[in-house]
Amino acid sequence: MILRCLVLQPTIVKTNIASIIPLRALKDNYIWVICDPNKQYAAVVDPGDAIPVIKFLESNNIFLTDILLTHHHQDHSAGIPELLAYSNVPVWRSSNTTEGMTILLEKQQITLKVIEIPGHTLDHIAFYNDDLLFCGDTLFSAGCGRVFEGTAAQMLHSLQKLKNLSENIKVYCGHEYTVNNLNFAARVDPENQALQQRLQQAQQLQAQDLPTLPSTMQQELSYNPFLRTNNPVIIDSVSQHCAGELQDEVAVFAELRQWKNNF
Secondary structure (H helix, E strand, C coil): CCEEEECCCCCCCCCCEEEEEEEEEECCEEEEEEEECCEEEEEEEEEHHHHHHHHHHHHCCEEEEEEEECCCCHHHHHHHHHHHHHCCCCCCHHHHHHCCCEEEEECCHHHHHHHHECCCCCEEEEECCEEEEECCCCECCCCECCCCCCCCCHHHHHHHHHHCCCCCCCEECCCCCCHHHHHHHHHHHCCHHHHHHHHHHHHHHHCCCCCCCCHHHHHHHHHHHCCHHHHHHHHHHHHHHHHCCCCCCHHHHHHHHHHHHCC
């Protein structure tokens, strides 16, 4: 089933290539803006604050078409009431979507599928197609979210679902945590050259106050320890850290996440 989103203006001629624009919000959040090629229409992902979104829309004379919400935490959702007062548009969230559902952003000429990825929260979903993934706080560059409402097994399963997506997919996550995550990953996997190169690149971008995102799934598979909990290097490193024998991959993930919690 394809759900068609609200059309606010007559159809315009454009290509299938949209622009993804990051808006900084709160302390370190990203609100992702999905614009049509002519930058006349926009959908927003995880608007934890309405103010930067409204400023962006008004300063660029852009119409809001849709809101996409990955999970209920306030730093991702608090701006929704004000945005709906500003423009009454559809809000796509766990309560009105199901896994496998396809959402059409008509003005942007983009279709996105829904995938359920509980763990960080029980209602967590992601939106993706062959080219891009909006994954909220489940997957970060070189990291993953804390397990607040779910279990380690749920979170690991959700990450495994994401790692099975296309390696070429661009990963748009909810926070600018990349350098911190890479510093932790380097502690876990100090000989990883791809990790060291990514850390150097991310530090340079951060020094220029530029986003370190998006990354790609191919990159994440090469250095993100939370996507490599079946890798002997990661298993050995985590086992040494906790000074114990880990029985399965869930145990490896749980100890790795606890290690990161205290990093």
